[in-house]
Amino acid sequence: DSGVTQTPKHLITATGQRVTLRCSPRSGDLSVYWYQQSLDQGLQFLIQYYNGEERAKGNILERFSAQQFPDLHSELNLSSLELGDSALYFCASSPEGGALAETQYFGPGTRLLVL
């Protein structure tokens, strides 16, 4: 158990809909990362937040957005969903988020299926 929690575990929805994925980092970790794992693209970095502020952006679509709240939990919002958005979405956390050698601890993921 990494200490990172994600809800829900599974999500089934329809095209065009909007969903919210939630992540609680390990106690004391200030940085949260979101990754997408799909068969086509593999594991891809989406976005990073540090202490409530966006720190880095990866291959995140404009239809997707995220935020980190004062209690440090984070939410990833996916809107206008398409079939291709079906994937496993991971959240990871780390203590600072700027140190090169810092370990990122991954949650169990949310499996999203868009029908």
Added chain:
Amino acid sequence: AQSVTQLGSHVSVSEGALVLLRCNYSSSVPPYLFWYVQYPNQGLQLLLKYTTGATLVKGINGFEAEFKKSETSFHLTKPSAHMSDAAEYFCAVIQAGTALIFGKGTTLSVSS
């Protein structure tokens, strides 16, 4: 841009045999390299990481990896495979101190 390439999407070994999973990196700066393991229906777990210093890195569950700058490689090995090692393994490099850039993964199968 930094990247990693994992050679072989699927590796099969017998229980007790040597495990060798290959990873080559591309980086214009000294890389920080990681190996993660993903068991079925679970998240990713760190096996080991290379930062600076000793080029032979020991990790959990008997795995180790050697950083070879001349070969731009960071191959993962384990002397004797166990059935419980069956999983997907990802090599990764860290970019700009933030994002992990992952390889496509290697699925390890272990047969008795």
